[in-house]
Amino acid sequence: MAGPAREVPRALMQVCVNGAQDIADHPALHADPGLAAADAARAIAAGAGAIHVHPKDAEGRDSMSPDDVARWVRAFREACPETPLGVTTGAWIQPDIERRIHAIARWTELPDFASLNWHEAGAPRVADMLHRRGVRIEAGIWDATGLAAWRESPLRGECLRVLIELPDEAAEVVRGHAEGLIAHVRAEEPDIAILLHGEARSAWPALALAAELGLESRIGLEDTLVLPDGRPAADNASLVRAAAALAGGA
Template sequence: MAGPGDTGSVDARRMLVQACLNGARELAQHPRLTADATLAAADAARAVAAGAGDIHVHPKDAAGHDSVAPDHVAEWVRALRAACPGIPIGVTTGAWTEPDVERRLAAIEAWTELPDHASVNWHEAGADEVAVALRRRGVGVEAGIWDGTGFEAWRDSPVRGECLRVLIELPDEAADVVRTHAEGLIAHVRAEDAEVPILLHGEERSAWPALALAVELGLDTRIGFEDTLVLPDGRSAFDNAALVRAAMGVVSAS
């Protein structure tokens, strides 16, 4: 895979494009957002057919709220595995799913259907403990870094070296600041670990500029309804597969 600063073409077969299916969005924000794991799994299968090589999902309860409860995680992971055989499945462990760290840890310890990986936001309280619990269960850890606070917590973490990848996550911000923001965080991560895979992505206004920058720099990336509901031209995306197809178009054009 090309490294940062390499402006050569990107090999789409080697660059990971992860589909982030839903996020913490309200179901009313798009007709394809659902609390039904089976429907979400069908959407995921279409995204994989469009080129996604990995799935990130927020398991939901019946009301559509994010959950780390063992029964919800099992239902969603099982449905996605059945629909997308051989594709790694990841879930969230965001603090909003269960604000009490001890209860969140207990939920992870009680998971019966283990995802391949789970994201941990390192700016949140209890990140180290959550990462340790995941690794103890054999679940890979995606280290979510939004800002300097998260970076410093990850840098000083005793489990930093066990992370599957680092997610550099850009907030909803103007396209003209995406490069500066992203390259600053990338440089900090690379100074600590030159080899850890980096997945760069943004949300809302920064989603497509961040994806294009990831392709330029030869980094992994992601796209899906968690990050944006619109295609690069601003039109509403029909489903996650439409977003992945657009992303693969950016990759193949590089």
């Protein structure tokens, strides 16, 4: 059985390599962890500093089972041995909270961190189990409900970072939406790291805003399948290179 997860330095930019999409949505999305890990390694070489991945079962569906998590964590450790690695704990994978917690309790290969959406039912119990396993927590905050739940948690200050997660929304509302959530997080934990990211239409505006504000960011095929100019992205590395160029300009 693996020992405690490693201490994780703060990352400037994460690559979110797959997400919950169907693997048919893009040629670079894989059910094979070795192929996904090789793609992640190219993204790290392009400038990403950490990895967020959704372990999959043999059919390409998101999974939290100990066997699937172990296969994916081992593959990514082999391909990117020095890179902080995180996984998802999304409730859509296993809606039954007891089964979700039981799965985490039986993980044999531990990631460095795991994202936890605080608006989801049972989030405090999932946080407690991750903390007891030695897995750092990325607190995913989408809205006021998640913010309130995170605010009440005794583990609030123990989180590795807060993810300000914007939905697929128009570019012109990104700044107001993001800055409102950021202000509330800063009021509670002034020194906590904040990672700002969007999805689909908001992905690139959110990344540009993160660069402007000096926040951590992420990009990858989970958040968008296209480059800033609307052209299809070849893979995660192409998204990371475009993000680095955009952040450098900002």
